[in-house]
Structure formats: structure tokens, C-alpha cells
Amino acid sequence: MTTSQNAIITGLVLAGGRGTRMGGADKGLEPFHGVPLAQHALRRLAPQVGPLLLNANRNAAAHARFGVPVVADLQGDFAGPLAGMAAGLAHCATPLLATVPCDTPLFPADLVAPLAAALDAAQADIAMAAARDGHGALRSQPVFCLLRATLRESLAAYLRAGGHKVQAWVEQHAHVVVDCGAVTPAFCNANTREELAALERASLDAIKKIAAPA
Numbered sequence: 756m757t758t759s760q761n762a763i764i765t766g767l768v769l770a771g772g773r774g775t776r777m778g779g780a781d782k783g784l785e786p787f788h789g790v791p792l793a794q795h796a797l798r799r800l801a802p803q804v805g806p807l808l809l810n811a812n813r814n815a816a817a818h819a820r821f822g823v824p825v826v827a828d829l830q831g832d833f834a835g836p837l838a839g840m841a842a843g844l845a846h847c848a849t850p851l852l853a854t855v856p857c858d859t860p861l862f863p864a865d866l867v868a869p870l871a872a873a874l875d876a877a878q879a880d881i882a883m884a885a886a887r888d889g890h891g892a893l894r895s896q897p898v899f900c901l902l903r904a905t906l907r908e909s910l911a912a913y914l915r916a917g918g919h920k921v922q923a924w925v926e927q928h929a930h931v932v933v934d935c936g937a938v939t940p941a942f943c944n945a946n947t948r949e950e951l952a953a954l955e956r957a958s959l960d961a962i963k964k965i966a967a968p969a
């Protein structure tokens with residue numbers, strides 16, 4: 756994808772969760788190789804999109820230090836990732852919004868272009884990433900989505916009606932599921948501190964492999 760095509764896509768990092776499985780931590784501020792997870796995700800997404808947004812519900816000042824606008828959920832009850840997507844759509848000034856969670860630090864460096872190509876080819880409103888598990892089965896990755904900004908009202912209405920499930924809302928719209936490669940390690944998310952440490956080790960192993968191929 757060219758830089759001018761990137762410019763029509765706003766990148767949104769979702770860091771608005773409760774972090775229950777990490778002892779209530781504000782996960783985006785947890786370090787990954789010394790860099791806060793939210794900042795790491797912003798850096799990985801930046802070359803793939805135009806403007807950036809960060810969705811967070813706590814510690815606004817700490818998140819603001821990453822240098823992109825911070826948007827909080829419109830409702831204050833931790834309604835799940837869809838609420839973060841809705842906040843992103845509400846502040847999105849481009850025709851498209853690409854979403855990634857903060858807790859999946861090894862997400863593909865070439866994620867957005869295949870989503871955009873598939874959205875365009877299918878003339879769909881949503882492109883959702885999917886990835887192959889160890890048995891070759893395709894698993895949806897619902898928080899990795901490319902959305903048309905025109906879905907703003909639909910999503911707000913869905914949330915107002917008490918909806919929470921990303922997949923269920925996506926299925927109400929013309930959507931395409933895009934095979935983005937293997938689940939491991941690219942789509943492995945850190946829900947606990949142990950998982951975060953394991954992802955740090957996995958990324959070091961990958962670097963060692965590049966430095967000294969077998």
C-alpha cells in the first residue's frame with residue numbers, strides 16, 4: 756500500500772480494558788522490552804496508517820505522553836472492545852479505521868494493507884483478521900478490524916441496545932475475513948504477566964533466528 760492510501764486510514768490502539776487477569780493493571784502501561792505496550796503498538800501500527808488514536812479509560816496523562824490523541828469510551832462501564840471501537844469511530848476523521856489491541860505486541864507489521872485490499876476487493880464495510888492455529892484452522896481475531904467510518908451510528912446504536920459481542924455486530928454488516936497467517940506468535944495476546952514474559956522471550960527467539968539461521 757502506498758503512503759497516500761495509508762493516509763485515509765486512522766489507526767486505533769485499544770487499551771481501555773480492565774486488565775483483570777493482570778491484577779487490574781492498565782495493560783497499555785505495562786512494559787514490553789521496556790516500552791509500554793500501548794506505545795509499542797502505536798509504533799508498530801504507525802507505518803501502516805495515517806493518523807493515530809489511542810483508546811484508554813484510565814491514567815489519561817500517562818497515555819497522553821505517547822503523543823497521539825487519547826479517546827475514552829463514551830460510556831463508563833467497561834463495555835468491552837466494541838466500546839473502544841465506537842470511541843475510535845466517533846473521533847475518526849478519515850474514511851477508514853484500523854483497530855489493534857494493546858496486548859498483542861507481535862501483531863503483523865503488514866496487517867493493514869491486506870485488510871484494505873480485501874475490503875476493497877469485496878466492497879465490504881468491515882475486514883476482520885483471522886489466523887491459522889496449529890491444526891490449520893482459521894480463527895477470527897475480532898479486535899483486529901478495518902472498519903468504514905460510516906459504521907459509527909450502527910455501532911453506537913448496537914452498544915446503546917446493550918450489545919457487546921464484536922463478532923455479532925460485525926456479522927450484521929457486509930464483511931470479509933482475511934487470512935493473516937499463523938496465530939503463533941503474531942496473534943498471541945498477553946492476558947497475564949506470565950504470558951507477557953513469554954511473548955518477550957518469543958520475540959527474542961525470533962531475532963536470534965534471523966541473526967543465526969539454522
Ligand SMILES: Nc1nc2c(ncn2[C@@H]2O[C@H](COP(=O)(O)OP(=O)(O)OP(=O)(O)O)[C@@H](O)[C@H]2O)c(=O)[nH]1
Pocket residue numbers: 769770771772773774775776777782810811812828832833834835836837838839840855856857858898944946
Ligand atoms: N475501550 C475498551 N477496551 C476494552 C474493554 N475491555 C477490553 N478492551 C480491550 O480489548 C482488547 C482485548 O481485551 P481483553 O484482553 O479481552 O480484556 P482486558 O480488559 O484487557 O483484560 P481482562 O480484564 O483480563 O479480560 C484489549 O485491547 C483491551 O484493552 C473496554 O471495556 N473498553
Ligand SMILES: [Mg+2]
Pocket residue numbers: 858944945946
Ligand atoms: Mg487479551
